[in-house]
Amino acid sequence: MPTVRVLVVDDEDFNRQTLRYCLEPIGFEIDEAGDGVEAWALLSKRGDRYDAILLDRRMPGMDGMTVLAKIKEDPALKDIPVIMQTAMDREEEIIDGIEAGVHYYLTKPYDIDVLVSVVRAATDDYARLRRVHTELAKRSGAIRLLVQGRFELRTPQEADALGVMLASGLPRSAAVAMGLSELLINAIEHGNLELDYASKTDLTAAGQWDKIIGERLELTPYRGRVVIMDVRRDAQKAVFTITDEGKGFDWRAYMDLTKERAFDTHGRGIAMARKLAFASLEYQGRGNIVVATVALSEGGLAAQSGQDPAPTAGHSSQAEEGDETDKAPEPVIAVAGSVPAAVESRLRSVEGWTVIGGGEVMPGGDDDVLVISSDDANGPAGLRLSRRGAGAKGETIPLSGDPNLVEAVARALVLPETLEIGGDAEARLGAALACHQQGLAPDPSTLVTPVGSVSAWTSSCSRVSGDTWGARCLDDGRLSIFIADMTGHGPVAGVNTLRLHALLNDPATDPDEAPDAVLRRLDKALKAVLPSGEYAAMLYGIVDPVAGRFDYAAAGVPHPVVMDAAGRIVAAGSGKGLPVGASGVFPYEKRELHLVPGGGLVMFTDGLFSLVDRGHPGADAFERFTVAMEAMVGGGTAAERLAALVSAFDGPCADDVTAVCLSLAD
Amino acid sequence: MKYQISENGSTVTARVTGQMTFEDRGEAPALAAALTQGSATAIVLDLSGVDYVDSAGLGILLTLREAAQAKGQGVALSGMTGSVKEVLELACFDTLFSFES
DSSP states (O other): OOOEEEEEEOSOHHHHHHHHHHHGGGTEEEEEESSHHHHHHHHHHHGGGOSEEEEESOOSSSOHHHHHHHHHHOTTTTTSOEEEEOOTTOHHHHHHHHHTTOOEEEOSSOOHHHHHHHHHHHHHHHHHHHHHHHHHHHOOOGGGGOOEEEEEEOSHHHHHHHHHHHHTTSTTHHHHHHHHHHHHHHIIIIIITOOOHHHHHHHHHTTOHHHHHHHHHTSTTGGGOOEEEEEEEOSSEEEEEEEOOSSOOOGGGGSSOOTTTTTSSSOOHHHHHHHHTOSEEEEETTTTEEEEEEEOOTTSSOSSTTSOOOOOOSOOHHHHHOOOTTSOOOOEEEEESSOOHHHHHHHHHSTTOEEEOTTSOOOOTTSOEEEEEEOGGGOTTOEEEEEESTTOOSOEEEEOSOHHHHHHHHHHHHOGGGGOOOHHHHHHHHHHHHHHHHHHSOOGGGOOOTTEEEEEEEEOSSSSOSEEEEEEEOTTSOEEEEEEEESSOSHHHHHHHHHHHHHHTOTTSOTTOOHHHHHHHHHHHHHHHSOTTOOEEEEEEEEETTTTEEEEEEESOOOOEEEOTTSOEEEEOOOOSOOBTSSSOOOOOOEEEEOOTTOEEEEEOGGGHHHHOTTOTTSOHHHHHHHHHHTOTTOOOHHHHHHHHHHTOOSOOSSOEEEEEEEEOO | OEEEEEEETTEEEEEEEEEEOGGGGGGHHHHHHHHHSSSOSEEEEEEEEEEEEOHHHHHHHHHHHHHHHHTTOEEEEEOOOHHHHHHHHHTTGGGTSEEEO
């Protein structure tokens, strides 16, 4: 049996020794590095000798995430499985790690059985990937001549063989082979053989899993069942439809690797396949049919196995004809730097888009190009989208590397009307946008400030909200806070909220910028980039606890209100102002409200008015809000009254609602 | 949203009724074209029959204004009442449109 070598990276001697004592007796060779710098020195010299890397996240000097980013950027190292050691309760770290390409997690203190299972799972998966590479290299790729076909299979061994054969000749064939066999094996184990996730966990731990599979394959009724693989291929894509005869599989929990299952020893195959191999992956029926699509290069089929799609440089043929001078040239999307392959492949799969890969010749300086590049400031897998050329308007949006999110934002920037594409595709893009949006709003518990505490309520009338909010502690103890309501709702409005966050978090701006100056800046910037008729109604302000004052500027939102400790409204400001992005030159003015110690400051978007409309048609909406807040049964603080007001409403809302309350310290 | 267009000398008037919301945003280009295609130099949007405007409805007004500006036409809004008037005032639309009573 070949040596299996693991690199252990940890700044604590004790931890490194523990791992060595656990892993050496069962046949693993261990190399140690005491920090990120030492680890990288070993990896950059002899990285090919490692079958897995056990990486501590927190280390002085170069930390685990930095080492991880360097590994993922290196083509020779990027496939080596990284097992991240992190505390179980650090959910954000786990999510960051998953996004950066960590598929295996260990928590300290080590449970020896879990440690061994996870390291085995990682090294076995890697060994399988290398076998697949070897197998693929032997193949001619003639299977790519197959236009349509059906295969029937029963066993995991057949699944592996079929996965490799069908993947040869496709772009990123190794990932596709792993992905297809994963889906096929899943169809056999969890579909035809009706074994569930929990029993796989137990039986794998007991070393009994393969035996049970072998036995079930010979038992009635399982022995008569087959998995069917249908293949259809055209110039743009290869579509694989896998159908089993089981009772159905609840696939929902397995489409993404989640923090809840990050520490499990198995169950990451579908999420990895989806992320690394396929342009799309959809379960159908009762969960016994899965459709996986692989995007092929635009000009036809990929030429060779194991290689990325053939590059297609330049513009669409229409633009080169030169007879369409009235029309703006079709925008071109350029992928630069270490953008994940799944993102590039997704963009290539969108009909009618010209995508230029890294290293290809970019069009001339005046052409409108949407550039997608890696952005370390936005995490190791971070990306940024920016416009270049005549259509450039100085806009840059930071994003995660989720292909759905990148596609959604690219559509919004290039051809907003194609974002509302309906059906499953829109739902897919909407889900990615909604997820990213949730990550942008702050977690109120992190806003530790002498000013007081922040509570927020949001509700959306569609999957993606057109509302957003934010708050930030400034260095001197003040707190900046904003609420915004983009025109309309749905995916286009959702992308516009990302644009607003990008402008507000632009590191080039001064966090101390006065509220009226912030709105003037946003007005000008949004006017330049938003389509006609789109804008943001918003309020931006800074709470100064020493002066007991809220300095703010408003752009067409309901009036902010100040409440006292007993929950009475004692002052209302003014939300009057032209929405930002509507004119580009509106002279926003600075306003102020005097705060009451122990009281509250409440601001909200006009969606909240739809919650107090009932029973009082015709009356001024703000008056109705005031009456509703004052009438809250049981009284209470501003935050309690607002919470009661929002939760009293249980019908479908007609508009997105955002309400933020700052409860002031005494 | 429904509308009826009438022309009187150099003024073209659209009488809009119902609600102006997100659902109606697709109508904006057709309405803009109808209002700007003739020789009128002034456009009046009669909103007396409108009982609700949301943010996308305000967006429709902005789109109409841009189309009119491109043809050198001015746009006036008239007849607003109740919540429609409140919303337009809160959003300072009087700085972009002339309000007629």
